[in-house]
Amino acid sequence: MRASRFTKSRGFTLIELLVVIGIIAVLIGILLPAVSAARREGNRIKCLSNMRNMAMAQWMYVIDNRGWLVQGGMAHGGAHANELATWFNTLNRYYNNKLVARCPSDTSVYWDQPMPGPTPQLRRTSYGINAFLDHDLCPWGPGFSAPPPGGLYVKIEQIRHASDVVQFVEMGYTGEYAAADHVHPNLFAFPTTPEAAIPVLVAGQMQSNAHGPRRVRASGDDMSNCTFIDGHAESARVRDIFQNLYVNRFDPAAPQPRP
Numbered sequence: 001m002r003a004s005r006f007t008k009s010r011g012f013t014l015i016e017l018l019v020v021i022g023i024i025a026v027l028i029g030i031l032l033p034a035v036s037a038a039r040r041e042g043n044r045i046k047c048l049s050n051m052r053n054m055a056m057a058q059w060m061y062v063i064d065n066r067g068w069l070v071q072g073g074m075a076h077g078g079a080h081a082n083e084l085a086t087w088f089n090t091l092n093r094y095y096n097n098k099l100v101a102r103c104p105s106d107t108s109v110y111w112d113q114p115m116p117g118p119t120p121q122l123r124r125t126s127y128g129i130n131a132f133l134d135h136d137l138c139p140w141g142p143g144f145s146a147p148p149p150g151g152l153y154v155k156i157e158q159i160r161h162a163s164d165v166v167q168f169v170e171m172g173y174t175g176e177y178a179a180a181d182h183v184h185p186n187l188f189a190f191p192t193t194p195e196a197a198i199p200v201l202v203a204g205q206m207q208s209n210a211h212g213p214r215r216v217r218a219s220g221d222d223m224s225n226c227t228f229i230d231g232h233a234e235s236a237r238v239r240d241i242f243q244n245l246y247v248n249r250f251d252p253a254a255p256q257p258r259p
């Protein structure tokens, strides 16, 4: 009598345990993608906030410097080449060192390990400036054969459609531009590049899929964050910011892509 009562209250049978474990596994399977999607969305928002602060710092800079835009001030060598002169450090000093240099989604290994090359350098910022807005890096335009009508874009009043001109973007985690602090959008395409191949060239400089969708191959759907001269920041798809050399939101003289 006593023994059988003991047997009945022994606890879970093996089958019951397996069922419980199975249910937990299914729940984890359902919840994990939701958790990681929420984390990705959180990263996108944090990154947008980093970039909004940069855009705000840039506006304070413009107002204090009689309309002059912040300049890259360095060669194509990445932040290591002349860290003090990078636009990021100029703005950061200006903003009481409150700017955040790293996007929370940025998984580049070059933050800790120097990029291979003749002058090994580390990645110092997730963010780069549009070379059209830099005095030394600007390709002449439009069409890049003659200077822009009003001269190189160094002052705010030379930009006619401030809300349509990209200023800061997210830099590629790997490749030649991983330690640079600027992109050359005039190399996102050549006059003969087929439009389908353009997202691949964009992804060679920018981390154009920093915030979705997660896929290996570059496409016009890739999304990353950028700021515009008027001070706003947005998550933009490649096809909304760069259609080709003559229709894009990088060259201040070019018409912007229409959806």
Ligand SMILES: [Zn+2]
Binding pocket: 075, 076, 077, 137, 180, 182, 184
């Ligand atoms: Zn360069």
Ligand SMILES: [Zn+2]
Binding pocket: 043, 044, 047, 048, 103, 104, 105, 170, 210, 211, 225
């Ligand atoms: Zn980001």
